[in-house]
Each structure stands twice: as C-alpha cells, then as structure tokens.
C-alpha cells in the first residue's frame with residue numbers, strides 16, 4: 275500500500291469511509307463489519323472516516339477496532355450547532371470510538387464552523403487531536419471552503435472527486451497543494467453509482483496490463499493518478515471489496531492515456 279502525505283500525517287492512499295455501511299445494529303451485521311476491519315488491517319486500509327451524522331457508525335467502528343485501535347488512523351467530524359452541543363458531541367465521538375486520540379477532526383459540511391473551530395484548536399493544542407479539517411459534499415460551498423483554507427487554520431479538506439465530479443480540480447486541489455493542506459476524497463465511486471449505474475459493461479482489456487481487474491479499481495486508480503489527492507475513502511459493506519479497493523493502492527501511477535480511456539469508457543457506458 276502506497277503512503278501519501280495528509281498534511282503532516284503519513285496515510286495509506288486507500289482508506290475507508292463508513293457512511294451507511296457501518297450504520298448497523300444487529301449482531302450479524304456487526305460481525306460482518308468485524309470482517310471488514312480485519313480485511314482493512316490485512317490490506318493496509320488503516321485510515322477510517324466517520325461522523326456522528328452516520329448513525330451507529332462511530333460506535334460500530336469503536337467496537338470493531340477496539341483491541342487494534344493503535345493500528346488505525348481515525349477521522350471523524352463534528353456535525354451540530356452551538357458550542358455546548360458541539361463539545362458534548364466531540365466528547366461522545368471519543369467515547370464511541372473508544373479512543374483518547376483522533377487523528378483528524380473535521381467540521382462536517384462546515385456546519386457552525388466558527389463555533390467549533392476554537393474548540394478543535396484547543397483539543398489540538400492539548401494533543402488530543404492531530405489535524406483539523408473541513409468537509410462538504412456540495413460544490414456550491416467551495417468559495418467558502420477556499421476562504422477557510424486560506425485562513426491557515428485547517429490541515430485537511432474533504433471533497434467529492436471522481437470521473438464525473440471534477441469541480442475540485444479548478445481551485446480546491448491547486449490551493450491545497452500550494453498550502454500543504456491534505457486532501458481526503460469522498461464519493462470516489464459516485465456513491466456506488468459509477469459502478470452499479472452503468473448501462474453497459476466497461477471494456478477492461480486496455481487496463482489489464484496495468485494490473486486493473488475490475489471497473490471499481492479503474493475508477494479508484496483514476497483518482498489516485500492525481501498526486502494532489504492524499505487518500506480516497508470508498509465505503510463498502512462487503513469484506514472482499516476491501517481487498518479489491520486496497521489493491522489500487524499498490525499499482526504503479528496510471529499513465530495519462532489510461533486515465534483518458536477510463537473517462538471515455540465511463541461516458542460510453544453511462
């Protein structure tokens with residue numbers, strides 16, 4: 275697994291998100307998440323992203339990584355209004371994740387960020403969190419994110435980036451590179467639709483000599499071909515897909531012509 279810089283942190287290029295996939299309650303479903311975490315550890319997918327917005331996700335992560343938490347880098351978020359509520363939610367995230375240190379604490383969708391930022395800065399000064407980040411899924415918030423990035427108070431930014439959603443290429447990625455801000459990529463598979471929403475089957479034959487065996491791998495390799503990306507965080511509810519997605523982190527850099535091929539093949543199959 276290739277390592278990249280997320281600000282000052284060395285992270286695997288392929289991590290894992292947990293929206294929906296770790297919001298589970300039954301023992302059977304939790305046992306399956308335990309298998310996912312075991313696969314993550316085996317494959318070097320050691321950067322995990324969560325949020326209190328994701329229902330049971332933080333708690334299920336905390337439970338399934340419990341005795342191996344030192345092997346993972348944890349990213350979570352604050353997602354609420356108000357200082358007292360924010361402090362309570364942040365405390366609860368530490369408890370749910372069964373940890374006294376969170377590597378990346380992000381402000382989810384910029385919600386009430388002016389209130390939460392000083393609280394996170396205090397926690398960083400106390401050594402309880404590593405990096406402070408911002409996230410948004412909506413590109414209409416990029417102008418505000420750009421101003422925040424320029425303030426020098428944020429270490430990471432989390433945005434959508436995939437073959438069909440490339441808005442971050444215009445300003446977010448160049449600015450992140452210039453300022454040394456780490457980039458976490460959400461929705462790398464377009465919330466799964468870039469794999470399940472195709473009308474015809476992509477032709478993988480030009481990609482096979484590069485080590486790409488599945489269409490999901492092609493889409494993930496397309497993102498990692500951009501060196502400004504620190505870590506992609508595809509989510510899955512299936513342990514075997516951890517191996518499939520992680521394999522992309524060990525491939526050599528994708529040549530430009532194959533990147534262009536993946537773009538045109540996506541358009542052809544949509």
Ligand SMILES: NC(=O)c1ccc[n+]([C@@H]2O[C@H](COP(=O)([O-])OP(=O)(O)OC[C@H]3O[C@@H](n4cnc5c(N)ncnc54)[C@H](OP(=O)(O)O)[C@@H]3O)[C@@H](O)[C@H]2O)c1
Pocket residue numbers: 290291292293294295323324382383409410411432459460461462463464465466467469490491507508509510511512515518519
């Ligand atoms: N505002 C925010 O901060 C924000 C917003 C959105 C997302 N995020 C973060 O980013 C993470 C990733 O985004 P996302 O979960 O929205 O979308 P995504 O990772 O693009 O897509 C997830 C979907 O892809 C499928 N999938 C994963 N690997 C696959 C493979 N190898 N082959 C075929 N299908 C595959 C999964 O289905 P299966 O379960 O069937 O494998 C799942 O339905 C989230 O989980 C979350 O942590 C943050």
